[in-house]
Amino acid sequence: MPVFYLAYKRKPWIVKYREPWTNKPRVKSFGKDEEEKARAFERAQADLYEREREIIRRAKRRRAAQAPAGITxxxxxxxxxxxxxxxxxxxxxxxxxxxxxxxxxxxxxxxxxxxxxxxxxxxxxxxxxxxxxxxxxxxxxxxxxxxxxxWGLLSVNPLAGLQLSSPTPQTPDPPTAREARMLFATAAPHLQRVIAIGMATGARIGPSELFRLRWTDVDTRVAVLRMPNASKGAPLEAREVPLRSDLLRMLRQWEKEDAALGCPWVIHYKGRPVRSISRAWHNTLRRAGISRRIRPYDLRHAFASRSLDHGAELKCVAEIMGHANEKMIVRFYRHTNPRARRKAINAAPSLGLDKNMDPD
Missing domain, CATH: 1.10.150 (DNA polymerase; domain 1)
Known part of the structure; x- marks a missing residue:
């Protein structure tokens, strides 16, 4: 790490050194009367560099010792x-x-x-x-x-140059209001709750959020629930979601039923917590006579699309769904509907091309 003097600088004594962890070059300047201070700094940095590099070397040796020979x-x-x-x-x-x-x-x-x-x-x-x-x-x-x-388990990555294509995600249209009613009418009781709460709150359908919801998280008196946040970097463990009147009536009835059973979970099957609804969901689609692909997660998509279609603020929808980035809602959850697409088709005035066509 050299110390040198540049007379044209306001602080002419220059020390060049490197950070031991990143090996990035650094420069520090000292005044005209600070030569000794600059050299003391240079010696201190050299000593620090050697001590920290030794720590790095020891860590690498420990990793190498822990890594099994010829790891599979x-x-x-x-x-x-x-x-x-x-x-x-x-x-x-x-x-x-x-x-x-x-x-x-x-x-x-x-x-x-x-x-x-x-x-x-x-x-x-x-x-x-x-x-x-x-x-x-x-x-x-x-x-x-x-x-x-x-982490030192391999010295070279044989897949370092691997390039994977990004296929267009095949996200189906979310269930319409009519399809939701058909599903609800033929669903088992625990699945009815999933459909109603998913369509009305935009919760993530599964063990990350909705299946973790307990009755202690639901306050039917003030019409609000605390939805557990999925482990996706959210700063809080739960978010507050207001309850609409139709869902609130159902929740009050379900709360009475579960209190008699002593069941703490909002979504349960005969008093036991639910981890998956895949089989029940497909059976419900079949009984409802719906042949197109609809996933349980599409209930969350339906909430976002229906709310925005009817004038909800994008920021509010994002907060209710547990997204800090509003762009995620538009990019992944916003679906158009046939009425909106027809409105888009007829938005521009006619070009009048049909006037030159012979009548039938």
Missing amino acids: VDDLLQRYMDTLSNPSTRAANDYHLRLFLSIYGHRKAHCISMEDVAAFLELQAKRGVGKSTACRRVGIVRTAYTWAVR
């Missing part, structure tokens, strides 16, 4: 999964990685190649797996490999 793909992915704090994310990743691990899990992690990934994607396509789902699965593997290099 299964070991690497399991270690990565252990770092995920959200149980829902871990469960989803575990599901998506099953086939990849069954094929490549026994292989040495550093031996996986781009050709292996291409073969896996081809296999997924032949099994009828959607392109979006297949890319998501490979994306999890790529993220795990990046993490492994960062």
